[in-house]
Amino acid sequence: MTAPRIGALMWPVQSWPEAGETWRLAEEFGVGTAWVYDHLAWRGTTPWYDAYTTLAAAAAVTSRVRLGTLVTSPNFRHPVPTAHAIKTIDHISGGRMEAGIGAGGTRRTSDSGVLGGEEWTPGERSARFAEWTELLDRLLRGPVTTYEGVYYSARDAVSEPGCVQRPRVPLVIAATGTRGLRLAARLGDGWVTTANVPGRDPADIAREQLDGLRKACDEEGRDPAELRRHLLTGFTGEPWLESPAAFDDLAGRYAELGFTDIVLHWPRPDTPWEADLNIFETITTTYATPAS
Template sequence: MEISTVMWPTRSWPEAGAQWRRAEELGFGCAWVYDHTAWRGTTPWYDAYTTLAAAAAVTSRIRLGTMVTSPNFRHPVPTAHAVKTIDHISGGRLTLGIGSGGTSRTSDSGILGGPEWTARERADRFAEWTGLLDRLLTGPETTYEGAYYSAREVVTGPGCVQRPRVPFAIAATGPRGLRLAARHGAAWVTTGGGPPGRAPRDAVRDQLAGLRAACEAEGRDPAGIRPILLTGFTGEPFLESPQAFADLAGGYAELGIAEIAVHWPRPGTEWDADMKVFEEIAARHAGAR
């Protein structure tokens, strides 16, 4: 199993650059960053795409990614342009995490104004946004008129370093989102959340079964999709100790999870953890790869 980390875009440069270099030194397979304009009232909160471009310039091995981009405030056309640019700066190390977006106005929902999206519209936008982004990144030229998004004679060249495009990691748990992951995803992301009273591991087992069913419906081999567990949302003590991490990660590996993403410790918040424990976990499970 691979271990990755989620970075907080709250520090200014060059302090943030040193943290990204440290993530690479610790051996993490990927360093992800949340893509919001703000999050749970945190200030400052820097832009994900410009952060990734800067991180790409000061690292050389670690993969970089969004966890996750959404249609809430990004249009597929400029997003595709930024994605291609970062893929070139990084030498083909970018993975694009994509989700339907949240509903909290303290993050990014509704910041562009207009009526609130219904759950159905959010799902429709997610599907159309992802499909159009796929076309924009594979080109060579895209003209599209959809229900929510459009593009006119957008030239893709020179395209992505990675072919046929930057890989997508689709965050979803419902039937429509899982079909989208089966259709477009190189990876699939879950936070492990499930119905009330359902144990996180049981919920992930159910979701993996749903992903396999979606792959069957799409004619896709599920072995071609990398399951990623984003930790920190179910109360499981992944960062309590190296042994706690090993026990939890081992249980999820048995289910089929291929990558565990842990948050970089953030003092003074619910995401805090002992940095020595964090680095020991990295040494045992990331640096030893």
């Protein structure tokens, strides 16, 4: 069993240059990936800075850690300018960008409905997510994309010079249901879940979702080993940051299930994600990703 790669979920709540110091510290701790939520706000939190401009700034002050969104939201983004931003950050970072994508949340305190219009039904949200992801995939592969969808379109969108990473920046797709897992199997380079269903054991949820992903990969003709499998922790009450020993136990169990990546929230005082930064450092340095 291979030890999981450790990622850090970074909170876009600090202004620069204080935030830059935190991103540099994450790299110093040896995390393999550093992610940021993509919202206009998050559960009413202010200040809350933009994900993509934050990643561009973080790319300029780091040199090794991979950077990405967990996850980009179609609630307020169109694939064409999003692909342009992703490609730009891939160049700024020297090929360290990863694009996490999700269907978008339904909380109005974050960003749901911020552009006005009718509320999306679950079926429409799912259909939009699939179309959004398909168009983004085409735009990142380039060189010129024309696409007429039900919800999103592009006309002669030029992508040259393209991404540093070929054939494009990796896509990490958040999905739990059958349709989303098929999308992850078809277009994803990775998959992410929180394994959070209130009242149920998260390990059981994770096992079921991994089984669903394997089935989806089989239906799409993909080898599941081609996808990195990310667990975003911090929503199930498990003591990931209680101690290094607690982390080792949980990480071992989820690695045995098939997860390749464990993402921890950067400790944030006076929130449910409060934790001892020294414990966080011990964990991340112990599991540090070797410099390439």
